[in-house]
Amino acid sequence: MKTHHDNSKNRTGLKTKQTYASRNFWSGFLFGIGLVAFIDETFFHQLLRWHHFYDKSTTDIGLISDGLFHAFSWFATIAGLFLVADLRRRNGYWLKRWIAGVFIGAGGFQLYDGIIQHKLMRIHQIRYVDNVVTYDVIWNIIAAIILIVGIYLVIVTRNKHQNVGDTANER
Template sequence: MKKRPYTYAFRNFGSGFLFGIGLIAFVDETVFHQLLAWHHFYDRSTLKVGLFSDGLFHAFSWFATVASLFLLADLRRRQSFWLKRWLSGVLIGVGFFQLYDGIVHHKVFQLHQIRYGVNILPYDLTWNIAAAVILIGGIVLFSQTQKRKRLAEEGG
């Protein structure tokens, strides 16, 4: 018997959220830390410490991604995977992580900047506005799934 996906709404969202965090952390690490070499996760020390912090950050991204995929596999096994709810979690995870990185890591704790030796304002604006747009898109998608869940619960 196929289960109703809203029964596992939180698990669908949580799996997507973890996947979104793991995905954007992986992209950030790969593109900005390795390929472009604009910064390290922690730039307030030596290069060796910066590279070590990148390794920890990279491991974190993979742990989040693998955990999300285990949750996803469980949802599929239970025939309770809800794609729209999962995608809302992915978008919220990506937007949340990127906004958290841009505000908390870059500005509050000053662990690193997006880039050094340039006018940072355009980079900050692009980074944080993109994060906000992605986050808002995820929230809109999430609210649509909430309406469907409520209607399904009211209908029996």
């Protein structure tokens, strides 16, 4: 049996979720951008050496552009984590909403990279091979799947905090 105190606590938790839903999303979004940029930089730029961030110049310029890209990803990741720390301090951290932001940030950045940077701006390709279309299709399909998962989680979490009930205790 719930008491008045339990219901008040539940409404307070629900209000906290509503208040911090946007901050949870944006901190996850920044972390997602930083994470996918870090993965891109580490695997495709450094380990596989398929391309640099900017391939329209010398190798030295490509390496400098990789360094700037790496710094960008690091700052986005750290900014997202600082926001998480603030949310936890305020008792406003909402894991599922944060993960939604991570997926949208990661998928959105990867799709931006695959369409804008690879095809429209042509600052680099995924890999310099004859049949780059295969790489492009795989890259963009993975990005779209990640983005769709994030959109689904945003919808689910938006509906969860609008419903009355025991959602304040859900992570």
